[in-house]
Amino acid sequence: MTVNQTSTAEQLRNRLVDEILAGRRVPADVERAMRTVPRDAFLPGLELQNAYTDQAVTIKDNPGGPLPLSCASVPSVVALMLEQLGARAGDNVLEIGAGTGYNAALLAELVAHGHVTTVDIDPDVALHARTRLNATGYEHITVIERDGLLGAPENAPYDRIIATVGVWDIPATWWNQLKDGGRLVLPLRWRGQTRSVALTRHGEQLVSDGMELCGFVPIIGQNGEKTSPLDADDTIRVHYDEDQGIDLDGLAATLRASEPALEVPSAQRVGGEEPFDGVWLRATASDDRVCRLEVTPKALESELLRRPAIPVRSPVLVEGSSMAYLTVTREGIEAERAFRLGAAAYGPRAEELARDLVTHIDAWGSDRLAVPRMTVTPADNVAAMADHVISKPESRITVTYNC
DSSP states (O other): OOHHHHHHHHHHHHHHHHHHHHHSOOOHHHHHHHHHSOGGGGSTTSOHHHHTSSSOEEEEOOTTSSSOSEEEOOHHHHHHHHHHHTOOTTOEEEEEOOTTSHHHHHHHHHHTTSEEEEEESOHHHHHHHHHHHHHTTOTTSEEEESOGGGOOGGGOOEEEEEEOSBBSSOOHHHHHHEEEEEEEEEEEEETTEEEEEEEEEETTEEEEEEEEEOOOOBOTTOOOEEEEESSTTSOEEEEEETTSOOOHHHHHHHHHTTOOOEEEEEEEEEOTTOOOTHHHHHHHTTOTTEEEEEEOHHHHHHTOSOOOSSTTSEEEEEETTEEEEEEEEEOOSSSSSOEEEEEEEESTTHHHHHHHHHHHHHHHHTSTTOOOEEEEEETTOOSOOOSOOEEOSSEEEEEEOOO
């Protein structure tokens, strides 16, 4: 690099960090690490300006699916997850998903004289991370080409474990490699949504103290989340967990019937920039019928169904051949909260499902900023848990609110 190029990279890096700080609080050590590590050096060949934009960058495409095989995460999400992790000087940290190597370099700055191990299942990705870490002075970071679900027992136990890939179930191997009192941060997928959840281990329990909506490429090797089309053109899809009995043929028949939607408004209004993803989260605390509905632009153009709140990802309750999903309707222009949340439903149980979804909406509306507590135990732990449990092959999950 020339001096001018280096100066420009530093200016762009500092501007990006300033933009992130304007949107959320970032701990001083995380800010310092992000101002120190050159993201552009981990994205060779990318235009400098793009390396310092708050967006994800694909580093390896996936010929077998719509999502990339590996990418550099959105920098503001990186900052969020590092804040959740709370890595300290001297910590021993495991990262699942090496990606470009950039996040591992940030972790190395945070733990100072501690140690960072990063693993990736893809040989090209692992080699890229190793090469870029060596080139930027982080030769002391351990890079392992391996299935991330196995962790890295040779360097365990860990004070902190962070996953930078979407995880549908928490493998027992990670439990065994995390110290009691240690923290695990991961983009956890359940009931069609993904949230970055910060968990602390207390014996045979992981207990959360924060969660944020996010999106990540799913980890290879976990197939408990299913996606199925509901029409012949594959323009309407439902995403669901393997433990949910979804009547795909019945739902498809309901949509083919082309009956108008039953619409039920809630009492809740939102502003144009006000998030309402908490409705989805609140529903998962007690309702096993929650899935994700995806509607493509082609389906919207053909008016096959009422427009969902967010076409690519809206919560939907599914039971038999009936479903009810979240909608947003504009009511007035001058009001501070000009949009009303509600439900659109189809099928023989449309009215029941619509009213159940409205109940979830109104429950969220009673405390819009409430963050639930998630408790996770190993699947073989027989200790008593809450009445509503989300069961996965290696873990049991409960989501509870105080009210």
